[in-house]
Amino acid sequence: MKSDGSSAIEVANLTKKYGEVVGVNDISFQVGNGELFGFLGPNGAGKTTTINLLTGLASLDAGAIKIGGIDCTRNPKAAQHLVGTVPDESNLYPELTGFENLTFCAALYGMRKNERQQRARELLETFSLTDAADRKFAGYSKGMKRKLTFAAGIIHQPPILFLDEPTTGIDVASARQVRQIIANLHRQGTTVFLTTHYIEEAERLCERIAFIVKGKIVKIDGTTELLQSVKGKNILILTVTNSEPNVTKGMASVFPQYQFEPAAPNQIRVESPEPVNIGPLTRFLEEKGIQVTEARRHLPSLEDVFVQVTGIEAGLMMKEKEKAGGGGNQ
Amino acid sequence: MKRWIAFSNIFAKDMRAYYLKPPNVSWGIIFPLAWTGMFFIRSGMGIESVLELLPGVVTISILFGTTSLLSVTLTFERRNRSFERLLLAPISLETLMLAKTSGAILFGIVNAFIPIAIAAFLADMSGIAWSLVVPAIILIGIVSTFLGLFISVSASEVFEAQTFSNFFRFPMIFLCGLFFPVMSLPVYIRPLSFILPVTYGVDILHGAVNGEHILSFTLDFIILGAFCTVLFLLSLRNVKRRWIL
Ligand SMILES: Nc1ncnc2c1ncn2[C@@H]1O[C@H](COP(=O)(O)OP(=O)(O)O)[C@@H](O)[C@H]1O
Numbered sequence: 001m002k003s004d005g006s007s008a009i010e011v012a013n014l015t016k017k018y019g020e021v022v023g024v025n026d027i028s029f030q031v032g033n034g035e036l037f038g039f040l041g042p043n044g045a046g047k048t049t050t051i052n053l054l055t056g057l058a059s060l061d062a063g064a065i066k067i068g069g070i071d072c073t074r075n076p077k078a079a080q081h082l083v084g085t086v087p088d089e090s091n092l093y094p095e096l097t098g099f100e101n102l103t104f105c106a107a108l109y110g111m112r113k114n115e116r117q118q119r120a121r122e123l124l125e126t127f128s129l130t131d132a133a134d135r136k137f138a139g140y141s142k143g144m145k146r147k148l149t150f151a152a153g154i155i156h157q158p159p160i161l162f163l164d165e166p167t168t169g170i171d172v173a174s175a176r177q178v179r180q181i182i183a184n185l186h187r188q189g190t191t192v193f194l195t196t197h198y199i200e201e202a203e204r205l206c207e208r209i210a211f212i213v214k215g216k217i218v219k220i221d222g223t224t225e226l227l228q229s230v231k232g233k234n235i236l237i238l239t240v241t242n243s244e245p246n247v248t249k250g251m252a253s254v255f256p257q258y259q260f261e262p263a264a265p266n267q268i269r270v271e272s273p274e275p276v277n278i279g280p281l282t283r284f285l286e287e288k289g290i291q292v293t294e295a296r297r298h299l300p301s302l303e304d305v306f307v308q309v310t311g312i313e314a315g316l317m318m319k320e321k322e323k324a325g326g327g328g329n330q
Numbered sequence: 331m332k333r334w335i336a337f338s339n340i341f342a343k344d345m346r347a348y349y350l351k352p353p354n355v356s357w358g359i360i361f362p363l364a365w366t367g368m369f370f371i372r373s374g375m376g377i378e379s380v381l382e383l384l385p386g387v388v389t390i391s392i393l394f395g396t397t398s399l400l401s402v403t404l405t406f407e408r409r410n411r412s413f414e415r416l417l418l419a420p421i422s423l424e425t426l427m428l429a430k431t432s433g434a435i436l437f438g439i440v441n442a443f444i445p446i447a448i449a450a451f452l453a454d455m456s457g458i459a460w461s462l463v464v465p466a467i468i469l470i471g472i473v474s475t476f477l478g479l480f481i482s483v484s485a486s487e488v489f490e491a492q493t494f495s496n497f498f499r500f501p502m503i504f505l506c507g508l509f510f511p512v513m514s515l516p517v518y519i520r521p522l523s524f525i526l527p528v529t530y531g532v533d534i535l536h537g538a539v540n541g542e543h544i545l546s547f548t549l550d551f552i553i554l555g556a557f558c559t560v561l562f563l564l565s566l567r568n569v570k571r572r573w574i575l
């Protein structure tokens with residue numbers, strides 16, 4: 001961990017309701033200086049609401065916020081010079097070019113002309129957008145839009161960065177580039193607060209993760225510590241021609257040393273503290289007229305922790321992943 | 331200095347993106363020309379009536395010049411979320427809203443001088459008190475911009491903002507003494523005239539051009555200044571309440 005012990009972000013008992021709808025409900029957490037912290041949760045969990053509250057785009061109902069040691073509870077503008085924000089949807093000007101958008105955003109932070117132009121060129125290069133620099137933002141592809149929005153968010157080299165689902169809904173290549181840039185910024189000492197509904201992305205990037213569900217933080221811990229709880233488990237995924245519950249029940253009575261669960265359609269998940277012996281399992285199934293077409297060892301991942309803690313089917317998050325265009329895969 | 335860089339760049343961006351776009355520049359000229367032509371020619375009172383009509387035509391040009399694009403620059407930017415970009419920046423809301431309105435104010439003031447330039451060819455303008463006309467034009471520009479601002483930040487959609495602003499703009503032409511003296515309006519309508527800020531600006535213009543005015547110039551200026559302040563503060567409050575949810 002790069003964290004030097006002091007806190008870049010401190011949130012205590014933060015609550016925000018939209019009428020009857022809960023945005024976030026009594027959440028508390030801290031992000032250390034230089035830390036890469038993840039907020040992981042399904043759609044509607046309260047991730048964007050949290051970022052809006054921390055950056056001054058929404059007003060809180062209760063709680064306290066400190067950013068960079070500055071109390072922002074009453075005055076959300078107090079720490080805005082320390083903060084960069086990349087929203088989930090672009091907030092740049094469609095009628096300006098990429099270059100103009102960046103120099104304009106730089107001016108909002110009081111940067112001088114030479115500095116603005118130099119930094120804009122530098123960032124266009126970093127995000128491989130130099131060729132599109134003089135094209136209107138409106139004509140950019142989704143991936144390009146997200147990248148330019150990202151560049152605009154870090155134009156003033158903020159020590160604290162908020163990223164709202166930075167890879168959702170963009171092409172795989174852009175998503176990979178964005179993740180690399182996040183890792184680089186982190187290496188250079190930027191504190192990063194990132195939200196995502198890609199479990200894999202959180203696992204790969206974040207040092208510490210909070211699981212947020214329905215406006216509540218249900219678990220918060222270091223990524224290594226979270227993974228510890230599933231380490232040493234042996235998980236096998238069998239792809240079969242029939243995975244109905246009576247099949248798994250039958251297996252459970254014959255092989256009591258293993259745990260069986262229907263996974264996706266036509267998949268059986270076998271879990272055990274000891275390595276799984278496949279032979280007897282396939283023979284048992286074949287005797288019942290069920291073909292085993294694939295047996296795959298599954299390395300326990302954050303997904304298993306997430307399912308364990310939140311009770312939310314990983315499949316549910318997966319579905320969202322597909323809908324969003326698979327930006328979470330590499 | 332930092333604040334000035336932010337302010338001037340917001341202003342310059344709006345100028346380039348909205349006000350100096352060819353269609354808007356031409357509307358900015360055509361509108362006042364049309365008003366001028368319509369009133370000067372159709373009044374049928376002859377050339378000597380030009381000065382009588384000038385305050386009204388100038389005011390109409392300012393009203394339409396300031397409010398026509400303001401609702402776009404604000405409500406539209408809010409809807410495509412680029413306004414959030416401004417709210418995220420370390421600039422006070424006051425500075426931000428002044429920067430967003432300065433373009434409209436300038437556009438309105440420039441529009442005001444189009445009928446004046448035309449009138450200069452038609453009438454003898456030597457009797458006009460410019461030291462009153464110029465500040466009055468500036469204040470009418472500011473007050474009608476802030477009225478438009480107040481309407482824009484009280485509406486949630488572009489079309490709503492436009493409907494609201496027409497709801498105000500057209501009646502004001504009749505109620506604020508632009509062409510018919512306020513005192514010739516029925517007594518029960520007159521209170522409406524006096525709660526509309528433009529009335530006081532028009533009063534100064536009539537006084538400065540034709541020598542007829544209802545209130546003292548000092549009082550007119552004070553009331554206009556008060557309207558500007560109150561409308562601006564109410565707009566800030568509405569932005570905080572309605573836009574930062
Ligand atoms: N402006 C708003 N008005 C009303 N409800 C809102 C608003 N913003 C968010 N919500 C609600 O708050 C909850 C959390 O939303 P959000 O923070 O956007 O979730 P996430 O970003 O995790 O997908 C959702 O139920 C959402 O419908």
Ligand SMILES: [Mg+2]
Nearest residue numbers: 047048049088
């Ligand atoms: Mg969100």
